[in-house]
Each structure stands twice: as C-alpha cells, then as structure tokens.
Amino acid sequence: MIEDIGPDVFVRIRTDLLVVGDSIMTDRHHASNGNYEDTDPQNQIGGIIPAFSLSGWLRHGMEKVVQKRGSTACHPGEANANFRKDGVYNRDLDAGYHEKGACLDDDDDTGCVILDLFGGFENHPGKVMRRPIKFSPVRSSVDYTRGQAEGHYRRLNRNVVSRNKQDNREPLRNAELDAVGNLDGSWHLSFREVKPEFIALLAEAIEYLDAHNTDFMHQLGGARNFGGGIIDCELVNPLYEAHELRRVFDRSKNSTDKMDEKDEKWETEYLSEFQTVLAARVDEK
Ligand SMILES: [Zn+2]
Numbered sequence: 001m002i003e004d005i006g007p008d009v010f011v012r013i014r015t016d017l018l019v020v021g022d023s024i025m026t027d028r029h030h031a032s033n034g035n036y037e038d039t040d041p042q043n044q045i046g047g048i049i050p051a052f053s054l055s056g057w058l059r060h061g062m063e064k065v066v067q068k069r070g071s072t073a074c075h076p077g078e079a080n081a082n083f084r085k086d087g088v089y090n091r092d093l094d095a096g097y098h099e100k101g102a103c104l105d106d107d108d109d110t111g112c113v114i115l116d117l118f119g120g121f122e123n124h125p126g127k128v129m130r131r132p133i134k135f136s137p138v139r140s141s142v143d144y145t146r147g148q149a150e151g152h153y154r155r156l157n158r159n160v161v162s163r164n165k166q167d168n169r170e171p172l173r174n175a176e177l178d179a180v181g182n183l184d185g186s187w188h189l190s191f192r193e194v195k196p197e198f199i200a201l202l203a204e205a206i207e208y209l210d211a212h213n214t215d216f217m218h219q220l221g222g223a224r225n226f227g228g229g230i231i232d233c234e235l236v237n238p239l240y241e242a243h244e245l246r247r248v249f250d251r252s253k254n255s256t257d258k259m260d261e262k263d264e265k266w267e268t269e270y271l272s273e274f275q276t277v278l279a280a281r282v283d284e285k
Contacts, residue, residue, distance in 0.1 A: 025050070136150065144185060
C-alpha cells in the first residue's frame with residue numbers, strides 16, 4: 001500500500017495573517033521597478049516564506065501525536081547545548097520528551113520516529129524535506145503542484161506611543177513587520193524515504209494542529225496575541241493526481257466523484273493501515 005504513495009505530499013495551509021519575524025523574502029525590489037511603496041495596496045509583491053517556522057510548527061504537532069499515543073518525543077535541542085535555561089530543558093524531559101538522540105542508544109541507528117523524520121543529531125539526515133512556500137498575489141500564476149500559495153505581502157507598522165496627554169501620541173518606538181495576508185496554498189513536503197508511519201504521523205499531526213489552531217502554542221510565527229498564525233490546515237489526499245490537487249484550490253469547482261472515491265479509500269484503507277504501523281513503532285519505545 002505504501003508503494004502507492006509518492007515521495008511528494010502536500011498540506012493545504014490557509015491563514016488570514018502570517019508574520020514570521022523579518023524572515024519573509026520578497027521580490028519587491030524587482031517587482032516595483034524602483035518605485036516600491038510599502039503601503040500601496042496595488043503592489044504586486046511575491047516572495048518566499050522560509051520553512052524554518054513551518055517546520056517547527058509541524059514538528060510540535062507531531063510531538064503531540066507521539067505523546068498522546070503514550071510515548072515520548074525527541075527533544076529538538078541537544079542535551080549538551082548551552083541552554084540559557086537548564087531547568088526548562090529538564091522540565092521538558094519530565095513532560096513527554098527524551099533527550100535528543102537518546103533513542104539511538106537502545107536499538108539500531110534510526111531512533112524514534114521524530115528523529116527519523118527530522119534528523120539533525122550526529123549527522124543523521126532527516127527523511128522529510130520541508131520546502132519553503134513561494135507566494136504570489138496573482139492567483140493565476142500560483143502553481144499549487146509545486147508547493148506555492150496565493151498570498152498578499154504587506155509591511156505593517158507598529159507604534160508604541162507615549163501615554164502622556166501633552167505628547168499627542170508621539171511614537172516612542174516604531175517596528176516594521178513583514179506580513180502575508182490571506183494566504184492559501186500548498187506546502188510541499190518531500191520524503192526521502194516513504195514509510196507508512198511517517199504518513200500516518202503527518203496526517204494525525206495536521207489534524208491535531210487544525211483542531212488546536214488558536215492555542216498559543218500551536219499558532220505559527222509571530223503576532224499570536226493579535227491573531228497572527230492561526231492556521232487552517234489539511235493534508236491533501238496523497239492519492240490525488242496533480243490535476244486533482246489543483247482542483248482542491250479552485251474555488252469554482254467541487255471535487256469530482258473520483259476524488260470522493262479516493263477520499264473514502266484513503267480514510268478506510270490507507271490511513272488506518274498506516275496508523276497501525278505508527279502505533280507499533282511508537283509502542284516499542
Ligand atoms: Zn528520539
């Protein structure tokens with residue numbers, strides 16, 4: 001069954017507002033031909049959302065799934081790293097985590113399912129590559145089959161102003177934020193090796209993250225107190241072909257009978273079998 005699943009899997013990501021620090025890369029200098037105005041709603045700026053925040057967000061969801069299944073997850077930080085807060089690391093170890101790489105001791109060299117997927121300990125390459133999302137405000141130029149999204153870049157200003165009446169709200173501090181509004185697109189994940197437990201874990205994590213998308217811990221990026229990073233997400237049925245994937249994002253079309261059939265098949269046959277493998281793998285730890 002797993003042989004029916006290709007190495008490329010897509011997650012639909014939708015959010016009203018995404019702020020990922022100062023790390024959105026834009027093409028504004030090209031797109032504006034030198035006349036770029038931050039605040040001009042007409043600006044047609046596209047860019048790239050790097051995968052770092054996305055990866056952390058997904059990983060946290062996967063850790064939760066492993067913990068809910070009664071096991072512990074690899075901590076993302078090495079035990080011997082110079083954490084500024086030693087106590088916090090140890091507290092994490094008491095709350096559903098094991099030391100990063102500790103799972104390598106007791107069997108072969110694959111470790112727990114989280115380490116197997118994300119790698120990063122003593123030159124263990126991860127088995128899933130998390131790609132950046134390229135976004136554009138022009139929907140017709142978005143290629144969802146390549147992990148792209150429609151999204152509208154804005155530079156936002158935040159002012160902290162004086163509280164003294166005589167200052168007339170004089171700004172004390174000004175911060176500029178890079179933000180993408182009304183993002184809707186696909187996030188492309190490539191598995192270097194496709195294992196049933198990986199796909200089950202991904203499916204369950206995405207479902208968990210969608211159900212908990214207003215939890216502070218599970219929002220994505222910054223501005224969480226302001227409703228930033230509330231992500232509606234769903235795994236696009238891995239059985240879909242490219243034209244069906246495209247159709248998911250086409251607001252003028254509903255799913256076809258064939259797609260509905262594949263959804264049924266996915267739920268009842270594939271996912272449940274992959275979940276059995278995941279349960280076995282998580283249990284043995
Ligand atoms: Zn581990």
